[in-house]
Amino acid sequence: MPLPDAATVWPPRAPEVTLALGDWGAWYSGDPDRLYEQYLYRGTRTYLNRPSQYRGGLTGRLARWWWGQPTPYGEKRTKTHVPLAGDIARASSDLLFAEPPRLTATSTAAQARIDQLLEEGLHAGLLESGELCAALGGVYLRVVWDQTVRPRPWLSPVAADGAIPDFSYGVLTAVTFWTTLQSDGQHVVRHLERHERGVIYHGVYEGTIDNLGRQVPLTEYPATEPLADQVDADGGINTGAPTVLTAAYIPNMRPARQWRDIPMAAYWGVSDYQGIESLLDALDETYSSWMRDIRLAKARIIAPSQFLTSSGYGPGHGVTFDEDRELYVSMNVPPTSDQGLVLNQFTIRFAEHSATADALIEQAVRMAGYSTATFGEPDGSALTATEVRARQARTLTTRGRKTLYWTPGLGDIIEALLAVEAGPLFNSGVAPERPRIEWQDSVSESPLDLAQTALALDQARSASTETRVRLIHQDWPDDRVQAEVDAINSEAGTSLADPATLGTGGAGLDGPDGS
Known part of the structure; x- marks a missing residue:
């Protein structure tokens, strides 16, 4: 399907989906001004102090988020924001990509290209994608290329609030991304980029905040002018890989419970913030009350x-x-x-505020799917890997679930990139293939723990020398492992000579017939 028609409502998604993405984006940004605006102007953009915020009932209750309370006239805003939401998103990404997943291909040429992608910034891009995925419920990875920047394609992440996907039974079949080129608050210029199998469509629209407006030539704006010579009459660019989609969607977690009855959003992922927004709001209120005590207690x-x-x-x-x-x-006043x-000087309610904040943080982190130990130990004591796993059981379970969604999406997009490079646009000569993805252990054993494990396996005669070497040096390639095994056997005097090189009379001796 080509690009959308002119005068289309934009973005074309359910209001509750747009509202939730706006809330999650505001919490993730950590910007107090954005939080204030997101909750203050909910439902209207007309009045600063709305009557609905002062009446009872459902409307009044929903309007009275702490961040949505208007600042009294003549007073400055003294609200304090605690960026716990950003910490949650960063922790999620670090759990997945602090150590990059091992991507292996059967072809030597394909493996070399994958290694080159990692060296050129794929690992950093995955860390960025992991944060966006946790915060906004999902992330897109797309194949992009610009030979004035790099000679070959690379992967670029797109946040979930900047895309309109098409699904078939939960599988992404097409997606439309958009970028705002210009905006003055009323008039908005958007660049739309629609990915379908084998083709990418480009178009520029001049409209308003909530309407796509009219389509104009790509040459009207410097950012899209270079595309004008590459697109066909329908605005499409042939990718040279007709069977693959040059974009992949990775959901953060499914199902999205609040969107099950919304057809277009039923297959979207859910944010780590879903359900804890009120706790984040209460946490900021608690810290602001604490700071108020400090101000008043001067x-x-x-x-x-x-x-x-x-x-x-x-x-x-x-x-x-x-x-x-x-x-x-002396003053001439009555003695009384x-x-x-x-x-x-007023008393600062330190203990009460601290206990309230700790309880809110613990509850928010737990509902987001993590253990509180993931966000640091108060006493700063060192823990063994076994103790870390015990204290972070909930976190490791959540990480395991997320890898189930990342594995197919990451494999799809790397295969798509190799397919585009193998096509007529780049003629790389590398046959595309889907890489095997192995996730690294997020909790690393110390060298001492690994050595003790290897010693126990050796004493129990339950593992070979090669197995023990691979256990201790998990990042070594096969040739280095084999060299280490040979060195160990040689030092221990247990190396075995090749029988084909021995004479029948023994080592270095020939038999009577010269054999």
Whole structure:
């Protein structure tokens, strides 16, 4: 299907989906201004203080998110934001890609190209994709190329809120990405890029915030002008790989419980933030209350008017209090009158705020699918790998589920990239194939733990020398492993000579017939 018609409502998705993506994006950004605007203007963009925020019922309750409360006129905003949402997304990405997955191909040429992709930034791109996936419920990887930048294609991530996908029984069949080229708040210029099997369509539209508007030539804007000489009459570019889709969708986690009844979003992934938005909101409110206690608890002196002196510039120019003055004239006041200096300082409710914040963080992290130990140990003590696994059981379970979604999507897009390179656009000569993906252990054993395990296997006579070497040096290639095995056997005097090189009379001896 070609690009959308003019004057199409954009983005064409259910309002609740757009709202949820906006909320998740605001929490992920960690920007207080964006959070304030996201919740303040929910439902209308007309008034700063809306009547719905002050009435009861469902509308009033939903409107009264703490971040959605209007700032009283004449006061400055004093809300504090704790970027826990960003920490959750980063932790999810680190669990998956802190050590890159092992990508192996049967072809030597294909393996060399995959290794080159990793060296050129694929690992960093996967770390970025992992964050976007956890925050927005999914991420897209697309094959892109621009020979003025790089001679060969590479993979580029796209956040879920910048794409409109087409699914067939849960499998991505096409997707439309868009990029905002210009925007003044009312008029918006968008570049649409639609990926279908074997072809990528490009188009530029001039419209409004919620309408695609009219399509204009690609030559109208510098960012898309180079594409004008590459597209056909329908705005498409033939990828040279007619059977593959040059984009892949990786859901963060399925099913998306709140979207099961929305046909276009039923196969989308769900964010790590789904269901914990109110806890994140309450956490910010707790820390802001804590900071308010600190502001109000500043030591203050209440001085009677007799202790104040004129500023020296005449009436109307105010009075001051000299805290270094040593001599005062006694006041002729009744003895019961309270006319002395009063020192005032409120108590900071440290323990109450700290306990509340810790409870909210623990609950939010648990509902997001992680163990609190994933976000650091309070005492900073070192733990063995076994202890880490025990304390992070929930985290490791969540990581295992996420790898099930990443494995097929990552394999699809790397195969698609190799197919595009093998086509007429690049003629790489490398036959495309789907790589095998092996995920690294997110909890690394210490060298001492590995050595003790290898020693136990040797004493139990339950593992060969090669197995023990591979256990300790898991990143070594086969030739280096074999060289190490030979060296160990030679030092131990257990190396076996090739029988074909021995004479029948023994080592170095020939038999009677010369054999």
